[in-house]
Amino acid sequence: MEQRTVAFIGAGNMARSIIAGLLESGYPAQKLIAVDRSPEVSAKHRETYGIIANEDAVASAKQADVVVLAVKPQDMETLLQNMEGVDWSSKLVISIAAGISSARLSEMAGSQLKLVRVMPNTPSLVSEGMSGLYAPDFVSDVDKLFAGQLMKAVGEICWVSEESGINAVIAAAGSAPAYFFLFMEAMQAEAERQGFDKETARLLVQQSALGAAKMVVANPDIELATLREQVTSKGGTTAEALNVFNNKQLTETVSEAMQAAVRRAEEMESLF
Numbered sequence: 616m617e618q619r620t621v622a623f624i625g626a627g628n629m630a631r632s633i634i635a636g637l638l639e640s641g642y643p644a645q646k647l648i649a650v651d652r653s654p655e656v657s658a659k660h661r662e663t664y665g666i667i668a669n670e671d672a673v674a675s676a677k678q679a680d681v682v683v684l685a686v687k688p689q690d691m692e693t694l695l696q697n698m699e700g701v702d703w704s705s706k707l708v709i710s711i712a713a714g715i716s717s718a719r720l721s722e723m724a725g726s727q728l729k730l731v732r733v734m735p736n737t738p739s740l741v742s743e744g745m746s747g748l749y750a751p752d753f754v755s756d757v758d759k760l761f762a763g764q765l766m767k768a769v770g771e772i773c774w775v776s777e778e779s780g781i782n783a784v785i786a787a788a789g790s791a792p793a794y795f796f797l798f799m800e801a802m803q804a805e806a807e808r809q810g811f812d813k814e815t816a817r818l819l820v821q822q823s824a825l826g827a828a829k830m831v832v833a834n835p836d837i838e839l840a841t842l843r844e845q846v847t848s849k850g851g852t853t854a855e856a857l858n859v860f861n862n863k864q865l866t867e868t869v870s871e872a873m874q875a876a877v878r879r880a881e882e883m884e885s886l887f
């Protein structure tokens with residue numbers, strides 16, 4: 616892939632996950648810039664990743680070919696207002712923020728940004744990310760290709776043709792690691808109650824989750840329902856456990872939770 620200089624403005628949880636994944640994929644450290652708010656944080660980024668790190672968003676954006684906007688949605692407007700000295704016309708801008716539309720980002724920047732919206736997730740850290748991407752029509756194929764390759768370096772990607780699709784990606788992937796972590800937390804806690812020490816309880820749960828995920832990936836032609844049925848012996852233990860999930864309406868709960876994530880993203884679009 617092309618190796619453009621990429622500046623991450625806001626080097627928090629998500630940006631660091633992408634940076635670590637990119638480095639792991641062989642992206643050159645001297646082509647990555649992390650901008651955060653304090654010299655201590657920048658020093659840590661230099662030490663941990665060997666990348667360029669500083670607190671000057673404007674200078675870093677000027678130096679970069681690609682600017683990744685990675686601050687929290689509520690910090691975006693102030694950031695872009697403070698970056699008014701940047702000539703955005705020659706830059707590809709990637710926003711990973713939830714709940715701020717491409718039109719609104721250009722409005723905040725006071726300039727029509729060549730923008731790709733990316734909705735990544737934190738497993739990018741271990742090169743198992745899932746990112747959804749959207750670009751308005753006027754963004755060039757070369758820029759779209761680069762954004763896609765950048766995220767492909769840290770996991771899988773899918774493009775959405777409508778910007779609203781980004782909110783659906785949030786529900787199905789951006790927020791999704793947290794759903795699985797919650798499920799695993801609940802399982803670990805119950806395994807502990809059943810007598811395992813914390814480490815063993817975690818091992819039982821994490822290895823089962825990893826094994827299940829690997830089986831899903833290794834068997835693209837087998838429906839998820841079939842994989843579930845292969846575990847579920849007639850009259851056995853799994854059936855009893857699944858009955859509890861069904862009686863407590865797990866499927867409906869998951870739908871409601873994903874719809875709530877989309878609704879919140881839509882609400883954020885009116886807030887920021």
Ligand SMILES: NC(=O)C1=CN([C@@H]2O[C@H](COP(=O)(O)OP(=O)(O)OC[C@H]3O[C@@H](n4cnc5c(N)ncnc54)[C@H](OP(=O)(O)O)[C@@H]3O)[C@@H](O)[C@H]2O)C=CC1
Pocket residue numbers: 624625626627628629630650651652672685686687688690693694711712713734735736737789790
């Ligand atoms: N976390 C996730 O799983 C995902 C997050 N996202 C999106 O990524 C974005 C970042 O989220 P996340 O990484 O979790 O948030 P974090 O709070 O971990 O990271 C944001 C970072 O930006 C810094 N920051 C804020 N304002 C500025 C500024 N003006 N100049 C430089 N740095 C600044 C913050 O510093 P300080 O702490 O001092 O405020 C913080 O270190 C959000 O918009 C979110 O919607 C998207 C997909 C998944």
Ligand SMILES: O=C(O)[C@@H]1CCC=N1
Pocket residue numbers: 713785789790
């Ligand atoms: O919770 C959030 O708003 C962000 C977006 C997706 C994951 N984290």
